[in-house]
Amino acid sequence: MSLLAVSNLAKHYRRGGKPFAAVDDVSFEIGPAETLALAGPSGSGKSTIARLVSRLLEPDSGRIDFEGTDFLALSGARLRARRARLQMVFQDPLAAFNPRATVARVLDDPLRVHGIAPRAERPRRIAALLERVGLDAGLTARAIHEISGGQRQRIAIARAIATRPSLVVLDEAVSALDVSVRGQILELLLDLQRQERIAYLFISHDLGVIRAVAHRVVILDAGRVAESGDARTVIASPQSAIGKALVAATPKLGRTSQDAS
Ligand SMILES: Nc1ncnc2c1ncn2[C@@H]1O[C@H](COP(=O)(O)OP(=O)(O)OP(=O)(O)O)[C@@H](O)[C@H]1O
Ligand SMILES: [Mg+2]
Secondary structure, eight states: OOSEEEEEEEEEEEETTEEEEEEEEEEEEEOTTOEEEEEOSTTSSHHHHHHHHTTSSOOSEEEEEETTEEGGGOOHHHHHHHHTTEEEEOSOHHHHSOTTSBHHHHHHHHHHHTTOSOGGGHHHHHHHHHHHTTOOGGGGGSBGGGSOHHHHHHHHHHHHHTTOOSEEEEESTTTTSOHHHHHHHHHHHHHHHHHHOOEEEEEOSOHHHHHHHOSEEEEEETTEEEEEEEHHHHHHSOOSHHHHHHHHTOSOOSOOHHHHO
16 A cells, blocks of 8 residues: 555646646645655656645645645644654755754754653653754754754754654655765665665656665656656656656766666
8 A cells, every 4th residue: 555645636827927836636646655756857847746735735636645634634633643654854944944053952853843752751762763864963052053964964864754754755855965965865864765665756857866775766847757667667668758858957967887787
């Protein structure tokens, strides 16, 4: 059974007074512990889909089933409870967090809000989360703006997994990181997926990264699904015009160390 099933999702905005479809009849499924990538050029609707799936934005039509429930029908306490199971990580954690908040505060919030652990137990939980994402427990007193971009993205991941989600939506979560830090964060994500069976909706414009981490890929063009399938197969021989253009625009899609394993 699928963990997330998105069916015929649509979202319109207005441009120059006229409505246009940012997301147009999009359907896909994600299974438990699976990574589905969304690729496509800038403006093709990737972030809009991420926001719809996370219910930060309401669709005009369509259906979202998450963990066997009609996700769009939930509200209030039931929505909050289910939302703990679906977390998001954005490209820029400085924008997502209060930059003056301490690391401890950022990690304490989800534990408190979702009633995961009583106050006395939370410092221990926070230390365990930091360890889980490969950070030193000594970081807790630091402010978010006082740590590196890579450390900040680890904190964002720690916060996302604090509520034990089954699905994490990652919108260009590694795009702003330099290559070596990006590799480490991707390794961490793969490790968490193996250990805790987390599924990812992985949004990236980088087909090289998608090829390294995703099981399947959906390629979007102007809000519509242009093609989808096994990530390696689609990237090796794209069928759609936009898929071909994206592959052609990505240098170094040759063999990677992943191929050897
Ligand atoms: N709040 C909004 N109001 C009006 N139009 C919007 C709004 N948000 C997004 N759009 C438009 O919807 C389309 C899809 O935007 P979206 O941010 O989903 O694209 P994207 O694929 O994430 O692009 P990028 O790769 O640049 O992040 C674009 O044409 C964008 O300009
Ligand atoms: Mg985007």
